[in-house]
Amino acid sequence: IFSHTSPEMWFQGLFPPSVCPANANVDTFYGIMFDAGSTGTRIHIYTFVQRSPDQPLELEGEIFESVKPGLSAYVDQPEKGAETVRGLLEMAEDAVPPSHWKKTPVVLKATAGLRLLAEQKAQALLSEVREVFEESPFLVPDNSVSIMDGTYEGILAWITVNFLTGQLYGQNQQTFGILDLGGASTQITFLPHSKETLEQTPVDFLASFEMFNNTYKLYTHSYLGFGLKAARLAALGALEKEATDGHMFRSSCLPKQLEAEWHFGGVKYQYGGNREGETGFEPCYSEVLKVVQGKLHQPNEIHRRSFYAFSYYYDRAVDTDLIDYEKGGVLEVRDFERKAKEVCNNVDSYSSASPFLCMDLSYIAALLKEGFGFGDSTLLQLTKKVNNIETSWTLGATFHLLQLLGVSH
Numbered sequence: 001i002f003s004h005t006s007p008e009m010w011f012q013g014l015f016p017p018s019v020c021p022a023n024a025n026v027d028t029f030y031g032i033m034f035d036a037g038s039t040g041t042r043i044h045i046y047t048f049v050q051r052s053p054d055q056p057l058e059l060e061g062e063i064f065e066s067v068k069p070g071l072s073a074y075v076d077q078p079e080k081g082a083e084t085v086r087g088l089l090e091m092a093e094d095a096v097p098p099s100h101w102k103k104t105p106v107v108l109k110a111t112a113g114l115r116l117l118a119e120q121k122a123q124a125l126l127s128e129v130r131e132v133f134e135e136s137p138f139l140v141p142d143n144s145v146s147i148m149d150g151t152y153e154g155i156l157a158w159i160t161v162n163f164l165t166g167q168l169y170g171q172n173q174q175t176f177g178i179l180d181l182g183g184a185s186t187q188i189t190f191l192p193h194s195k196e197t198l199e200q201t202p203v204d205f206l207a208s209f210e211m212f213n214n215t216y217k218l219y220t221h222s223y224l225g226f227g228l229k230a231a232r233l234a235a236l237g238a239l240e241k242e243a244t245d246g247h248m249f250r251s252s253c254l255p256k257q258l259e260a261e262w263h264f265g266g267v268k269y270q271y272g273g274n275r276e277g278e279t280g281f282e283p284c285y286s287e288v289l290k291v292v293q294g295k296l297h298q299p300n301e302i303h304r305r306s307f308y309a310f311s312y313y314y315d316r317a318v319d320t321d322l323i324d325y326e327k328g329g330v331l332e333v334r335d336f337e338r339k340a341k342e343v344c345n346n347v348d349s350y351s352s353a354s355p356f357l358c359m360d361l362s363y364i365a366a367l368l369k370e371g372f373g374f375g376d377s378t379l380l381q382l383t384k385k386v387n388n389i390e391t392s393w394t395l396g397a398t399f400h401l402l403q404l405l406g407v408s409h
């Protein structure tokens, strides 16, 4: 059982915690969770305190670091890929006191980038990472390096957000749905209230689990290939083609005169603007529409639920000044479309930021509206951190891990 106290409250006493006599029994626990995403690898080192043996663990803080590119970029150099993990793990040796190393678990879960690789290549990468873990001074549980099922990605991120916003304990639980837009996959997760949703939803979109003495039945799905970067390739038509080498993929979403190269998942792509043809929002939107139209399940109930959105929803909103990088903010779905029009109809003046900005914003608008079926005026809470903790599935995964290891109940 966990509870979350905001950091401000811990320092209300007269004494800092370390010298306060009442804290003499406080136990500290650490948990190390790696997120091997399609665009980068990240380490989350969580600190928990337990004030007395019968009290729940409290989340005290997080240390976060990341490297790019992700493991899948090292598809043919697994050892080099594992070295990036070693570098991050060395940070954990500084963050966790040596006396705690042996009982601090370290786990890595890979998401869509590795799901898309050939099984053998993905396993080679994971086995190199396993060796790095075994050489470390930390506790390496069984199955500590794996590819995570997309269903868990959504559930665990939902747990993180609702835990951090205080919706999983106490009275007045009003949970939030979550929208995560990664590089290679995207997740939608919420707690349905209506019987119709449960009846009209394919069974593999529903997941039951128990936590904090409650049973939850969530609507959740991970769409592989619908992350922002995978969507770029789909819009460019680069996924249908067998041989990408030497072929120039053109799009009306890109600056007319642009010609460039791009590496993703270990493959090189050449792409460019529509030199002869049209550019701008209208033709671009119809390109990205083809990527999502009719391909996603549209639960009616999303119109009546509130959603937190993060990852690339957040990053692209920051890039176009829709929200502040530190503070985040609340947006309407239509704000993404409005920005997409602005950027796409002026694509040359924005291309220094990223030549893909018009395509990315158009895709986000299309995904939300035509993919999931959100209305123009649906409000989205854009958030990167809550109480200074990253909104990532990694916290939910760490809870689950500590529970399995019997550190908490």
Ligand SMILES: O=c1[nH]cnc2c1ncn2[C@@H]1O[C@H](COP(=O)(O)OP(=O)(O)O)[C@@H](O)[C@H]1O
Pocket: 035, 036, 037, 038, 039, 040, 042, 070, 111, 112, 113, 181, 182, 183, 184, 185, 186, 227, 310, 311, 312, 313, 315, 384, 390, 391, 392
């Ligand atoms: O801890 C985090 N907090 C917030 N955003 C994160 C965190 N880790 C990754 N992201 C975001 O996730 C996006 C990249 O997706 P990722 O590389 O995880 O692809 P995938 O989920 O498809 O494997 C980026 O927008 C990045 O900012």
Ligand SMILES: [Ca+2]
Pocket: 037, 038, 111, 182, 183
């Ligand atoms: Ca991710």
